[in-house]
Amino acid sequence: MxxxxxxxxxxxxxxxxxxxxxxxxxxxxxxxxxxxxxxxxxxxxxxxxxxxxxxxxxxxxxxxxxxxxxxxxxxxxxxxxxxxxxxxxxxxxxxxxxxxxxxxxxxxxxxxxxxxxxxxxxxxxxxxxxxxxxxxxxxxxxxxxxxxxxxxxxxxxxxxxxxxxxxxxxxxxxxxxxxxxxxxxxxxxxxxxxxxxxxxxxxxxxxxxxxxxxxxxxxxxxxxxxxxxxxxxxxxxxxxxxxxxxxxxxxxxxxxxxxxxxxxxxxxxxxxxxxxxxxxxxxxxxxxxxxxxxxxxxxxxxxxxxxxxxxxxxxxxxxxxxxxxxxxxxxxxxxxxxxxxxxxxxxxxxxxxYGDEELDPERPVYLHRRPYKERMLKTLPKYNPQSVDSILVKGQKYAIRVGRWKYIEGAEEGTKELFDLDADPGEGSNLYSKLPEKAAALALQLESWRLSHTPDGLVQVPVSDEDEQRLHALGYVD
Ligand SMILES: [Zn+2]
CATH class of the missing domain: 3.40.720.10 (Alkaline Phosphatase, subunit A)
Structure with a gap:
């Protein structure tokens, strides 16, 4: 061996x-x-x-x-x-x-x-x-x-x-x-x-x-x-x-x-x-x-x-x-x-x-949080059933990162967050209220991406009840 x-x-x-x-x-x-x-x-x-x-x-x-x-x-x-x-x-x-x-x-x-x-x-x-x-x-x-x-x-x-x-x-x-x-x-x-x-x-x-x-x-x-x-x-x-x-x-x-x-x-x-x-x-x-x-x-x-x-x-x-x-x-x-x-x-x-081209350091990155029905999710699911801590999830979220800036928007949860990833890589300090113009510009870019990348007539095929149960066993919830 x-x-x-x-x-x-x-x-x-x-x-x-x-x-x-x-x-x-x-x-x-x-x-x-x-x-x-x-x-x-x-x-x-x-x-x-x-x-x-x-x-x-x-x-x-x-x-x-x-x-x-x-x-x-x-x-x-x-x-x-x-x-x-x-x-x-x-x-x-x-x-x-x-x-x-x-x-x-x-x-x-x-x-x-x-x-x-x-x-x-x-x-x-x-x-x-x-x-x-x-x-x-x-x-x-x-x-x-x-x-x-x-x-x-x-x-x-x-x-x-x-x-x-x-x-x-x-x-x-x-x-x-x-x-x-x-x-x-x-x-x-x-x-x-x-x-x-x-x-x-x-x-x-x-x-x-x-x-x-x-x-x-x-x-x-x-x-x-x-x-x-x-x-x-x-x-x-x-x-x-x-x-x-x-x-x-x-x-x-x-x-x-x-x-x-x-x-x-x-x-x-x-x-x-x-x-x-x-x-x-x-x-x-x-x-x-x-x-x-x-x-x-x-x-x-x-x-x-x-x-x-x-x-x-x-x-x-x-x-x-x-x-x-x-x-x-x-x-x-x-x-x-x-x-x-x-x-x-x-x-x-x-x-x-191949070393023939530099990548763009300012290229936007787009992120998407999956949809949830409104619910409180236990923060330590499965491991600690007695845990009383939980977080609210509702609807979807979207985010954009451009260079040092990252903006996250949760319309249904009513959240808007702006982070300076250079100064705050752990995303602990929300700068949204301090820099509303920066956030607004990123929000516009994010919305433009969302509208232009969602095809017309997209159909989502639903899951069966049995598969839903299996996925729930894996820890996935609606
Ligand atoms: Zn995975």
Whole structure:
């Protein structure tokens, strides 16, 4: 067993060298054969659920949570200011697949089906001769919600895989059939496809989604032992944060296992790897533990790494803002595929990746808070049923960031917030009443974007009662 990929985890001065026999016994790489590389480049797209940028050591977090992402960034490009359009799983993935904002494709919360009329990344790659496959890890990305479009294989059957969501955590909900699976099962499936079912004479697009950093935070034992003191819950938020960090570390380790398999199959050099978080997590920074209700920075800023050996110079750091709508046109551009004759709302970052162009530091970033029926949400849902603290959610919210300024508007909640992110990166001091003209200009720009990016006649397909119950089990509420 190689240990290099599991060194580097934990706090200062600690090295993780526990032999994770149980976790790796499910797969082997001994059977892998060296193969001819296809002429066209492959694409491996990895999404990490609920992974806050600032809890990844590749972005300077003081804990060693992501040594494999550090390695990936050293071999490729790290985007420092990458934004998810919303802090909800389904909508952000729909945006990655279509280059449309949630208001453009209509998936503004989980389980609103992505319409078949959209041209997805997988469909376009399939039309261009790619073998396509996906391995996802949450019911929120079930193929029935439209995400399987264009994939020859879409593995969303969690079968006997060990779940994160257990009856202990979710006694009142429908767990039959599985709501999710842990990262090592996901990795095993992905490597199995690469090794056994991939056609050697075709380029491939493999999409792999990891779910573990999503609540409940129940990291596997070796990682829990490294980050969490089970006997000290005096600071309950710190205890939860420790568990969350351990989940990120476990997921990072599995990313390393997957990338190592790519190497062993001699696919590393001819494969474009894009790794991105689907959204962040609140961790009580603005009164809420999880994600969904807020679009503050901790909820929407995500890791984004791109690696393509021999094609894109290694070790670059790009610090201007980019959005998830950019991934679709960027990937097609890099792979040399014409974009489809349909509207897209992102822009290609390929020239910046090749070093031919500077990104615009003043480019506006647009954010959207999913709609809620009016309700009070417990701030520590599930973990602490006795908690009396709660936040009001009602309707939708929108935000715009331009340079140092960020404006957030919640019409139904009656909130208007203006932040100077240079002086106040934690968004703690609302400057709206001090700088009303600045806020008004941003509000106008935001409204103009909203009107021009919402297509006429957009239809949102409703969810069934049973699926509603499953999603509620995952923590998603209306
Ligand atoms: Zn998610």
């Amino acid at each position: 190689k240990r290099t990929a599991i060194r580097g985890y934990g706090g200062s001065g600690r090295t993780f060298c526990v032999v994770l026999v149980l976790l790796v016994s499910a797969w082997t790489v001994g059977c892998m054969m060296k193969v001819e590389e296809p002429t066209a480049p492959n694409l491996l797209l990895i999404t990490l659920d609920t992974t806050r940028r600032d809890h990844c050591s590749v972005y300077g977090y003081e804990r060693g949570t992501t040594p494999n992402l550090v390695m990936l960034a050293e071999q490729g490009v790290r985007f420092d200011l990458a934004y998810a359009p919303m802090s909800v799983t389904g909508p952000t993935h729909a945006t990655i697949f279509t280059s449309l904002y949630p208001i453009g494709h209509g998936v503004v919360k989980n389980a609103l089906k992505l319409g078949l009329e959209y041209q997805t990344l997988a469909e376009i790659l399939a039309e261009n001769g790619y073998q396509t496959a996906a391995v996802v890890s949450s019911f929120a990305l079930n193929g029935k919600f439209g995400y399987a479009q264009g994939f020859e294989e879409y593995d969303d059957d969690f079968g006997e895989a060990e779940p994160i969501f257990s009856d202990e955590f979710w006694p009142d909900h429908l767990n039959e059939g599985g709501l999710d699976r842990r990262a090592h099962h996901t990795t095993r499936q992905a490597i199995g496809w690469l090794d056994e079912r991939r056609k050697r004479n075709q380029p491939f697009f493999l999409f792999v989604h990891y779910f573990d950093p999503h609540a409940p935070y129940v990291p596997p034992i070796p990682f829990a032992e490294l980050y969490v003191d089970p006997n000290d819950r005096s600071d309950y938020l710190q205890y939860l944060t420790d568990l969350y960090d351990a989940e990120i570390a476990f997921t990072d380790w599995q990313v390393g296992v997957l990338l190592e398999a790519l190497d062993k199959l001699s696919l590393e050099r001819n494969t474009l790897v894009v790794l991105v978080g689907d959204h962040g997590e609140g961790l009580m920074q603005h009164g809420y533990l999880l994600h969904g209700p807020n679009i503050y920075e901790e909820a929407v800023r995500v890791p984004l790494l791109v690696r393509w050996p021999d094609q894109i110079a290694a070790g670059q750091v790009l610090s201007s803002p980019v959005e998830m709508v950019d991934l679709f046109p960027t990937i097609l551009d890099l792979l040399g595929i014409e974009p489809p004759p349909v509207p897209i709302q992102g822009r290609s970052l390929a020239a910046a990746l």
